[in-house]
Amino acid sequence: MVLATPVVLAPMAGITNSAFRTLCREQGAGLFVSEMVTARALIERHPETLRLITPGKGESPRSVQLYGVDPKVVGMAVDQLGSEDLADHIDLNFGCPVPKVTRRGGGAALPFKRPLFSAIVNSAVTAASKYGIPVTVKMRIGIDEEHKTYFDAADSAAQAGVAWVALHARTASQMYEGKADWSAITKLVEHLEPSGVPVLGNGDIWSGADGLRMVTETGCAGVVVGRGCLGRPWLFADLVSAFKGEDLRSAPTLFEVRKVMFRHGQLLVEFFESEGRAMRDLRKHMAWYLKGFRVARELRSRFGMVASLGELEYLLDQLEEQEYPLAVSEGPRGRTSHGRPVSLPDGWLNNPNEIPAITIDDSVSGG
Numbered sequence: 001m002v003l004a005t006p007v008v009l010a011p012m013a014g015i016t017n018s019a020f021r022t023l024c025r026e027q028g029a030g031l032f033v034s035e036m037v038t039a040r041a042l043i044e045r046h047p048e049t050l051r052l053i054t055p056g057k058g059e060s061p062r063s064v065q066l067y068g069v070d071p072k073v074v075g076m077a078v079d080q081l082g083s084e085d086l087a088d089h090i091d092l093n094f095g096c097p098v099p100k101v102t103r104r105g106g107g108a109a110l111p112f113k114r115p116l117f118s119a120i121v122n123s124a125v126t127a128a129s130k131y132g133i134p135v136t137v138k139m140r141i142g143i144d145e146e147h148k149t150y151f152d153a154a155d156s157a158a159q160a161g162v163a164w165v166a167l168h169a170r171t172a173s174q175m176y177e178g179k180a181d182w183s184a185i186t187k188l189v190e191h192l193e194p195s196g197v198p199v200l201g202n203g204d205i206w207s208g209a210d211g212l213r214m215v216t217e218t219g220c221a222g223v224v225v226g227r228g229c230l231g232r233p234w235l236f237a238d239l240v241s242a243f244k245g246e247d248l249r250s251a252p253t254l255f256e257v258r259k260v261m262f263r264h265g266q267l268l269v270e271f272f273e274s275e276g277r278a279m280r281d282l283r284k285h286m287a288w289y290l291k292g293f294r295v296a297r298e299l300r301s302r303f304g305m306v307a308s309l310g311e312l313e314y315l316l317d318q319l320e321e322q323e324y325p326l327a328v329s330e331g332p333r334g335r336t337s338h339g340r341p342v343s344l345p346d347g348w349l350n351n352p353n354e355i356p357a358i359t360i361d362d363s364v365s366g367g
Contacts, residue, residue, distance in 0.1 A: 003031055007223055007225060007236060007240065011035055011036050011226060016034060017269075020267075027237040029176040034052055036065045037067070040064050041082055048151070053086060064086070065090075068109070071122070074092075074120050075126065076155075089136070092121060092137050094107065094139040098341075105345050109138070109143060109345075111146060113354065121162065136163050137154075141170060148171070165200070175225045180203025190219075199220045200224050201223055204332075206330050211225070212239075222313040234252060254324075304315045
């Protein structure tokens, strides 16, 4: 799978619905992945799951991220996406570190069980090949420093025929703590070079310069951007510029940002078909959009409780024009969870070659 610009929007639970993807797509980058959906929920046609995979207007390619723990169920879900022409690209989630996923053996915990990981990826690739749909894998370095899985998992994925492997350069136990270890991306690039399977890097890309530096330092074929674009969809324009050898640093004034905020609200109303639900979803974005700007505490609080488009427009009109705070904006944002031991099923680490019984509830969701 070839992208015009080697920049991918990471799937983020509760964030990357079609409304937010639309804002990011308009900045010109390459691929924008849906929120993670579970394979079982997809084949059972849960209404909310079907909503999550619905593309925005003109969205192409249509990219869906799947989570699953049963090879058969994952294969059925991929077949459904292909036979009903619902996706042009499928990404498999093996990187989610949240406890409700890992304690059931899913997400970043699953690659430790090598046969199960291999079976899931092979099932997905086999099903997708009938429709010419590329499958990719996103994962972490491992469960923790003592249980690194990324080399073995990447080998299995490459042998299965994935289009690329994306590595978030943290372990699951790190969550989103500290700095990503870009040296792990370098090592994986070198490790997979004989196979010809590209590696994409993920972790701590806060600016266009960061994206270019990751590619230059690690040799990865592209970058996956997550938290850095929260409240900053224009980051993708900076990344496109950086990869073209230009030096664009978007610096929208507060009045320009407020136009994006209002449009985001409008797009969410279209997506949810409910103004109330759209505003509840928008609230978490308010602090990200306003980060670094001088906004009175009371007004910030009201943005965090906005209940209608009319109220949003009124509050936006209270903002005073300001220059963009570049020094503050191009830094960490979003989740900053502290590291902690990974929640795992009992005995999960006893034998990596064991095929566990598939008793995991495949309807869980994560980030």
